[in-house]
Amino acid sequence: EAGVAQSPRYKIIEKRQSVAFWCNPISGHATLYWYQQILGQGPKLLIQFQNNGVVDDSQLPKDRFSAERLKGVDSTLKIQPAKLEDSAVYLCACWGGVGGQQGHETTDTQYFGPGTRLTVL
Amino acid sequence: GNSVTQMEGPVTLSEEAFLTINCTYTATGYPSLFWYVQYPGEGLQLLLKATKADDKGSNKGFEATYRKETTSFHLEKGSVQVSDSAVYFCALSGRGAQKLVFGQGTRLTINP
Numbered sequence: 558e559a560g561v562a563q564s565p566r567y568k569i570i571e572k573r574q575s576v577a578f579w580c581n582p583i584s585g586h587a588t589l590y591w592y593q594q595i596l597g598q599g600p601k602l603l604i605q606f607q608n609n610g611v612v613d614d615s616q617l618p619k620d621r622f623s624a625e626r627l628k629g630v631d632s633t634l635k636i637q638p639a640k641l642e643d644s645a646v647y648l649c650a651c652w653g654g655v656g657g658q659q660g661h662e663t664t665d666t667q668y669f670g671p672g673t674r675l676t677v678l
Numbered sequence: 679g680n681s682v683t684q685m686e687g688p689v690t691l692s693e694e695a696f697l698t699i700n701c702t703y704t705a706t707g708y709p710s711l712f713w714y715v716q717y718p719g720e721g722l723q724l725l726l727k728a729t730k731a732d733d734k735g736s737n738k739g740f741e742a743t744y745r746k747e748t749t750s751f752h753l754e755k756g757s758v759q760v761s762d763s764a765v766y767f768c769a770l771s772g773r774g775a776q777k778l779v780f781g782q783g784t785r786l787t788i789n790p
Contacts, residue, residue: 600722600778
C-alpha cells in the first residue's frame, strides 16, 4: 500500500510570514495526526483527527496554528504568522486500526510521512 | 500524564558491539510500547512494538521486552552494524487511536 505523502519536504520563510503543509494519509486510515519535532527532541502531538472531526488539539497554539481535514482524507496544517520557535519538522501520521478496550490487544501501528522541515528566519 | 524517558545520548559503539538503549515510562492503564527509528534523511519507521506486559517485540536483530514491574522497555541488539546508525525513539500510546508520546531520542553512531 502507498505510504503517507507530505509536501513540501522543505520550506524556508521569514518570521511573520504564513506557511501551509499538506498530508495525504494511507487510504482508508480514519485517524490522522500532526506532530511537531523540534531539533533534538521527540515528536509532540499538535492535533489529532478522526475522519474530519478534531479529537485532540490541546497542544495546538491556536492563535497561530490551524488545521483542517476536509472530507476526512487529506489534511492541511497552517501557521500564520510564523515565529522563530516554529522551526521544526512537521510530521503527519495515520492509524487504521480498530479501537479496543483495556486489556485487549487491539492497538495498531501509526505510519509516518517523511515530514516537512520548516526553517523560520 | 503519560511520559517516556530515554537514556541520554549520543551513543557511539564499534561494529559488532552489544547495544542497550534504556527506556522507562510513566502511564496510566495499559499502554502499548514502541521503538521507532529515524535513519539520516528519512522519516520515522516503526522498529518494534509490544502491547502487553512480558511481550517481547523484535525486528532486524533488535529486541525489547515490556516490563510492567520496572516500567521499562529497553532496546537491545547483540551485534550492531554500521547501518544501524540512526536516532532511536521510545514511545507509548494508550489503547485505540490515542496519540504517541515520545522520548527525546537517542542518536546511535556505529564505527567500522
